[in-house]
Amino acid sequence: MSAYPQGTAAAHGLAACHVCGKASSAALHRCPRCEAPIHVRKPDSLQRTIALLLTAVVLLLPANILPIMHTENLGRVTPSTILGGVVLLWEEGAYPIALVILIASVVVPIAKILILSTLVLGVARASTASPHDRARLYKVTEMVGRWSMIDVFVVAILVALINLGDLLTIRPGNAALAFAGVVVSTILAAGSFDPRLIWDQVPAQKESDA
Amino acid sequence: MTADAAQTRAATTPVACLECDLLVDLGPLAPGQRAQCPRCGTTIAASPKQGLHRPLAFALAAAVLLMLANVYPFLAFKASGLERVMTLTESASALYDDGSRVLAALVLTFIVIAPAVLTASVIALLVPLVTGRRYPWLRHIGRLVFVIGPWSMAEVFLIGVLVSFIKIAKMATMLLGPSFWAFFAFTVCLTAALAALDRHYVWNAIEGRDA
Numbered sequence: 001m002s003a004y005p006q007g008t009a010a011a012h013g014l015a016a017c018h019v020c021g022k023a024s025s026a027a028l029h030r031c032p033r034c035e036a037p038i039h040v041r042k043p044d045s046l047q048r049t050i051a052l053l054l055t056a057v058v059l060l061l062p063a064n065i066l067p068i069m070h071t072e073n074l075g076r077v078t079p080s081t082i083l084g085g086v087v088l089l090w091e092e093g094a095y096p097i098a099l100v101i102l103i104a105s106v107v108v109p110i111a112k113i114l115i116l117s118t119l120v121l122g123v124a125r126a127s128t129a130s131p132h133d134r135a136r137l138y139k140v141t142e143m144v145g146r147w148s149m150i151d152v153f154v155v156a157i158l159v160a161l162i163n164l165g166d167l168l169t170i171r172p173g174n175a176a177l178a179f180a181g182v183v184v185s186t187i188l189a190a191g192s193f194d195p196r197l198i199w200d201q202v203p204a205q206k207e208s209d210a
Numbered sequence: 211m212t213a214d215a216a217q218t219r220a221a222t223t224p225v226a227c228l229e230c231d232l233l234v235d236l237g238p239l240a241p242g243q244r245a246q247c248p249r250c251g252t253t254i255a256a257s258p259k260q261g262l263h264r265p266l267a268f269a270l271a272a273a274v275l276l277m278l279a280n281v282y283p284f285l286a287f288k289a290s291g292l293e294r295v296m297t298l299t300e301s302a303s304a305l306y307d308d309g310s311r312v313l314a315a316l317v318l319t320f321i322v323i324a325p326a327v328l329t330a331s332v333i334a335l336l337v338p339l340v341t342g343r344r345y346p347w348l349r350h351i352g353r354l355v356f357v358i359g360p361w362s363m364a365e366v367f368l369i370g371v372l373v374s375f376i377k378i379a380k381m382a383t384m385l386l387g388p389s390f391w392a393f394f395a396f397t398v399c400l401t402a403a404l405a406a407l408d409r410h411y412v413w414n415a416i417e418g419r420d421a
Contacts, residue, residue, distance in 0.1 A: 007249075009226035009233050016226035019356050020413040021254070023224040023233060033223070033417060034349045036357075089377070097376045100369070135229055135250055146363055149320065153301070153363075153370030154377065156317045160296045160304035161287045162378065168289060172305055177313045184316070187360060199230035199250065 005203055015040045042194035046120050052189035053113055059181040060109065067173035069155050074166065079173060082106065082151060105151045112141045112186045116193060123197045134198045142190045148183045152176055225410065227252055255410030262415065266336040268403035272329045275396035282388035289382035298389055324362040325400060331355050332403055339415045348416050356409060364397040
């Protein structure tokens with residue numbers, strides 16, 4: 001029991017419920033208040049996070065190489081990739097939107113994968129880097145991930161809206177599903193990482209109750 | 211039931227910070243008061259100023275708006291004398307018709323199903339709590355409210371509409387339909403409802419005790 005810092009729920013043999021926050025005996029498998037499964041720490045947190053991050057990395061390749069949509073204009077089919085779309089918007093002078101897409105579709109997924117990998121490595125190697133900074137990084141990745149879905153929604157809207165037969169039709173490309181997969185697996189990866197692991201290596205400060 | 215009543219009379223529920231696991235002894239909070247973890251600074255609880263009436267009001271408004279958003283045209287597109295109108299759910303069904311079934315299911319889940327289930331469960335949770343009724347099933351609804359959140363992406367979809375708008379501005383005229391504005395207002399109301407739902411306060415209410 002003393003593997004955990006003094007003053008934490010774990011050190012008292014308690015497991016905090018993720019859903020309602022109640023700390024209950026770790027011997028229980030379900031929270032007595034809300035019936036959600038409870039664990040002292042998320043099970044196999046690091047392994048699951050790494051597995052999901054690897055999935056995201058693998059999907060990142062088709063997501064960026066394959067076309068995300070095809071524009072059919074009078075019999076001519078023009079495929080466009082995520083980066084191609086950003087370049088096109090930039091050339092048209094739509095700088096703010098080009099930046100939004102660049103950040104949401106390219107920078108955020110890669111940054112999220114790098115940050116979560118760093119956090120996993122930090123826990124595995126008992127890093128001495130500031131736990132406050134690492135916890136903050138984790139919260140940012142948790143919040144920002146969903147915004148990467150913008151490009152997938154853009155494809156969904158354009159496919160539904162631009163359907164004028166031979167004149168002009170937009171069809172989804174294979175990168176759309178791959179990219180949705182990247183976003184979903186990074187959201188799941190962030191969810192399976194347990195931020196309490198960051199703090200487990202930090203000796204708790206002055207604690208009054210035993 | 212007697213065990214429940216005895217538990218209700220206990221002064222506080224033992225609570226731990228979900229970010230760093232520090233056990234915190236939370237006394238009753240005054241309305242508008244916020245409790246932060248002394249170790250990592252995470253907000254553990256924030257007692258709402260107007261209790262649960264505020265999130266309930268926003269959730270009810272959100273439910274009406276989401277229904278409207280599913281009835282009226284969402285966007286219209288005009289090019290070379292041709293016009294096409296789409297509804298909100300067509301952004302998923304058009305993908306399905308094109309053969310991208312998994313993608314269609316994901317889009318439908320993120321922009322319609324998850325937001326609708328979230329809104330409905332907030333209402334199903336808060337109506338009994340506000341009217342002072344307690345049911346054993348409330349805990350299941352409560353769990354749903356706090357688990358489904360990340361998968362509701364209505365606000366991300368709105369930015370997607372904005373980007374689409376700019377992408378095709380060169381080719382054709384795009385018009386925003388009544389459903390778009392209903393969906394926009396829905397997103398604002400749902401966000402406001404969720405922002406006013408404090409985890410600690412809600413679960414104390416479900417357990418039948420004051421904050």
